[in-house]
Amino acid sequence: MKITTARPDDVAKLLAFREEAAAWLTRLGSDQWQRPYPADRLLATIRAGAVFMVIDGDLTAGTITLSPDVEEGLWTEQELSEPSTFVTKLTVARSHAGQNLGGRLLDWASDRAYRGGAQWLRLDAWTTNSALQRYYLRQGFEHVRTVCEGGAVNGGPRVSGWLGQRPTAPAVHGFEDETA
Numbered sequence: 742m743k744i745t746t747a748r749p750d751d752v753a754k755l756l757a758f759r760e761e762a763a764a765w766l767t768r769l770g771s772d773q774w775q776r777p778y779p780a781d782r783l784l785a786t787i788r789a790g791a792v793f794m795v796i797d798g799d800l801t802a803g804t805i806t807l808s809p810d811v812e813e814g815l816w817t818e819q820e821l822s823e824p825s826t827f828v829t830k831l832t833v834a835r836s837h838a839g840q841n842l843g844g845r846l847l848d849w850a851s852d853r854a855y856r857g858g859a860q861w862l863r864l865d866a867w868t869t870n871s872a873l874q875r876y877y878l879r880q881g882f883e884h885v886r887t888v889c890e891g892g893a894v895n896g897g898p899r900v901s902g903w904l905g906q907r908p909t910a911p912a913v914h915g916f917e918d919e920t921a
Contacts, residue, residue: 826854848912855909
């Protein structure tokens with residue numbers, strides 16, 4: 742499997758990928774990702790070089806977005822002064838579920854962040870998805886706090902405010918890394 746940087750012509754594929762994940766989450770009883778993600782916001786993060794895709798043959802097996810920027814109102818000024826990389830939109834195709842692809846993507850992100858000088862790999866997870874929160878704890882993240890105040894980037898109240906972090910570190914992830 743290889744990891745590549747997403748291109749602007751990947752927007753439709755990535756939006757469909759997110760819709761597949763939202764449908765799966767609904768079947769599990771979660772309200773996560775039920776509002777459509779704005780295509781223009783996704784395109785902006787792709788153009789910024791922040792969206793990455795795992796390719797397995799002809800299939801998109803996973804995606805992750807990494808950024809030095811974060812949604813306003815989640816992290817304190819002190820935390821924001823610490824070199825950090827923020828993970829968003831980590832998604833694994835159902836065809837690749839159960840293969841630790843998400844864990845490998847987090848290790849890849851940690852390694853990339855470490856090489857870039859970041860001290861922390863941070864994320865915000867859906868506040869009502871306790872299974873996802875437990876997953877991140879198993880992946881070495883520490884729960885920092887849960888923030889419920891504020892609004893979501895795609896409208897409505899804040900729904901993704903469970904904050905987690907883990908120190909960055911070199912990692913063996915097993916991907917053929919084709920990113921810059």
